[in-house]
Structure formats: structure tokens, C-alpha cells
Amino acid sequence: MRLEDATVSFGTRAALNSVDMAVAEHEIVCVLGPSGSGKSTLLRVVAGLQPLDTGRVLLAGHDQGGVPAHKRGIGLMFQDHQLFPQRDVGGNVAFGLRMHGMRRAEREARVRELLRLVGLPGAERRAVATLSGGEQQRVALARALAPRPRLLMLDEPLGQLDRSLRDRLVVELRDLFEELGTTVLAVTHDQGEAFALADRVVVMREGHVAQSGTPLEVWRRPVDEFVARFLGFDNVVEAEVSGETAVTVWGKIPVPPNSAQGARKLLVRPAGVRLVGADEGVVACTVASRTFRGSHVALRLQPAGGPSLEAACALKDAPEPGTGVGVLFSPDDVVVLD
CATH class of the missing domain: 2.40.50.140 (Nucleic acid-binding proteins)
Structure with missing residues (x-):
């Protein structure tokens, strides 16, 4: 994925201001920043949920201007899960596969495989309401991964979970993405979560990229006072x-x-x-x-x-x-x- 000169304004405020950014194949990139820094707008732009004022979004080298969200081949996982309460676990995970016209036997096999990968083997018939927060997050992840997206995007993926569960799941997520070779773009305000998950961290400030580098580079050498204070x-x-x-x-x-x-x-x-x-x-x-x-x-x-x-x-x-x-x-x- 590549952003070129991406700009989005709401009134007189630039939520994104001429942002250039790239995510390589199989790379895990986490975008960090305080509220209002532009990180959620960036995610929506890549997903096709927010039009650009100027600039381009490219996926695999192809300009996505005019390409609707459902045709971009992107998986989305939100902070609040957004599971379908009327469907059981298997029905939630299979939703995207049904939309793509996959045959029933293939769908069921894919659902079984993904639930095993996210640590919920045999949970196909469980009702969503009976799941804990961590289990719901696993189901949401399986649903996002089911159609084999070329880019998986996570919006505050662990934001509603307690600290101990977040610390455990972030390690599991990284292991899973490495096993599957998934390309990931995530936004979060949690530094520990980003540094544990990412190959590269991007810190945003007022619609700009303030710093980009490996977690170790950003931690050891913040470029300015804003980044240093944001890191605590x-x-x-x-x-x-x-x-x-x-x-x-x-x-x-x-x-x-x-x-x-x-x-x-x-x-x-x-x-x-x-x-x-x-x-x-x-x-x-x-x-x-x-x-x-x-x-x-x-x-x-x-x-x-x-x-x-x-x-x-x-x-x-x-x-x-x-x-x-x-x-x-x-x-x-x-x-x-x-």
C-alpha cells in the first residue's frame, strides 16, 4: 500500500496534510498518535470510506481512486468488534466468504481453520452473546482474515480489553500475522501495543508524519520534543x-x-x-x-x-x-x- 500526497480537510482543519507513506508486503505497520492527529482518517482513506481531497491511494501499484471499499480487497477489524448478534460464531466468520460466493464445504473448512488459528477451535455454533471480550475480538479477527485480504487494517484492535488480556493477545496477533504472512496497517494510541506488534511505527501529529522507523529506532531516538513527550x-x-x-x-x-x-x-x-x-x-x-x-x-x-x-x-x-x-x-x- 502506498499513500501519495494524501490530503483530507474538514472545514479549515487538515486531518491529513500531504501524507506520503507506504506499507510493504508482509509488513506490520502501526500508526500512533494522540486524538486528532489524523490516524483514523488515514485508515478510512485507505479503506475507501473517506475520499481524498488530493493525492492517491495505491494498492499493489494500482490507483484506488473511484474503487469502492468492498472491492479493494481489504480486511477491517474495529475496536468494538461489530459482530452480527443474530449469527453464531461460524456465521460471523463465514460472512465475507458467503459474499464472495464460496461454496459451503469450502466455507466450513475455512471457518474451522481460522477458528483454530485464533484459538477458538470448535466454536462455530456458539452464540456471540456468550463470548468474552477477548473471544469476540478473536472472532472479529477471524472474520476479517477469512477472505484472505491483501491488506488487513486494525482500528484500535485491543482498545476495549483489559491490560493483561491485551498484553497476551498482542503477542498472539504478531505470531499469527507472521505465520500467515499478512500485511497489516493498524492504528492505536497505545505505545506498548504498537511497539510489541509492529515491524515499523509511524507517529502522527496534526495530520503529518512526525517520525517513522522501527520500534527500537523510534524509542531510542525520538526526532523531536513532541515525539519524546508522546512516548512518555x-x-x-x-x-x-x-x-x-x-x-x-x-x-x-x-x-x-x-x-x-x-x-x-x-x-x-x-x-x-x-x-x-x-x-x-x-x-x-x-x-x-x-x-x-x-x-x-x-x-x-x-x-x-x-x-x-x-x-x-x-x-x-x-x-x-x-x-x-x-x-x-x-x-x-x-x-x-x-
Whole structure:
């Protein structure tokens, strides 16, 4: 799939503004962004549910201008499942196959195969109302995959499920898509979901693509303050970079070699904030709060001057609120933003 100069405006607001983007065959791409960034409009444009003002959508190299949604060969799975309550599980999964005129015996075999793949073997006769949220999501996925779409599109696919179920299903989804060789375009606001599922992440802002790259690339090197803060990093500060040192309100911070020079914004990941004795650090802080995060403790540190700092440490090493600490910075977790 390729978008070329895709633009959609609602009144004076551009929901998509000259977006260029591609999804390769067998690639899983997740589009991330806050509400109003244009990610859902992008999905609707590719599906043929929203016309473009300017630009083109190409599937397998063919311009989809004028091609209705039901003839694009695209599978859609929505956040709210949209299963047919009057049909049983098998009837839901077989719906697209019936519309394509597949013979009954072939339909039944395909339904059995897909229900096995999504972890619901033998569920053909179950009523939709008896299914849990996770089971309904599996049925919706099987229904979308049934006609063998050339592109599967997911709209907040796990948004209505609880965290533990989402964490489990996202791994199963990735394994399933890899097994089937499915090409996937998904939109979500959940970073963890996108990073676990995608081969490539696209971060959108106000109708533009702010950054595109592998999950590791985007996580390690967000391109600007917007992307850094969207990913949940709060330690962003003005800096003057000279050589391998940045001067900030938190003192002098080492930066990686070959960093951009001059007046910049600096990101310090919480893992790069090292706690030392109160008289040993670059900056002295007081522990304002600590929050247990499962694998680590997040500390909110307050320097005498300047904005607060977030640090991460092991539970056994976490100081009590009110404790005075010193801070050093690790250059491996410092990013000079563009």
C-alpha cells in the first residue's frame, strides 16, 4: 500500500496534510498518535470510506481512486468488534466468504481453520452473546482474515480489553500475522501495543508524519520534543550543546559523540538519571515521590532550581520521599533532539 500526497480537510482543519507513506508486503505497520492527529482518517482513506481531497491511494501499484471499499480487497477489524448478534460464531466468520460466493464445504473448512488459528477451535455454533471480550475480538479477527485480504487494517484492535488480556493477545496477533504472512496497517494510541506488534511505527501529529522507523529506532531516538513527550518521556529541557557536553538548568550533561550542536532540546531517559550521594552529583535533588511500576520504581526528583527529573531504579535501591540525593547522567540515555 502506498499513500501519495494524501490530503483530507474538514472545514479549515487538515486531518491529513500531504501524507506520503507506504506499507510493504508482509509488513506490520502501526500508526500512533494522540486524538486528532489524523490516524483514523488515514485508515478510512485507505479503506475507501473517506475520499481524498488530493493525492492517491495505491494498492499493489494500482490507483484506488473511484474503487469502492468492498472491492479493494481489504480486511477491517474495529475496536468494538461489530459482530452480527443474530449469527453464531461460524456465521460471523463465514460472512465475507458467503459474499464472495464460496461454496459451503469450502466455507466450513475455512471457518474451522481460522477458528483454530485464533484459538477458538470448535466454536462455530456458539452464540456471540456468550463470548468474552477477548473471544469476540478473536472472532472479529477471524472474520476479517477469512477472505484472505491483501491488506488487513486494525482500528484500535485491543482498545476495549483489559491490560493483561491485551498484553497476551498482542503477542498472539504478531505470531499469527507472521505465520500467515499478512500485511497489516493498524492504528492505536497505545505505545506498548504498537511497539510489541509492529515491524515499523509511524507517529502522527496534526495530520503529518512526525517520525517513522522501527520500534527500537523510534524509542531510542525520538526526532523531536513532541515525539519524546508522546512516548512518555518527561525529562526534556533546553540545552546549549558544545562538543560532547550540554549545558542545562540541571548542570552539565554528557551527550553522545557527533550530536547536533548549539541551542537544542535535550532528552534524558529516566534510566540515564543515576543516583549518587547528595554531595557527589552534578545536581542535588530531593526525592519528591516514588511510584512502583512493576519492574522498577519511578522517582520524581526535585532540584533546588529548574524542572523536576524522572529517574528509574530497582525497588531495593529506591530512596524514601524527602531523601536528598545527587544525580549523574549517562550519555547512553541522552538524546539531542532536532
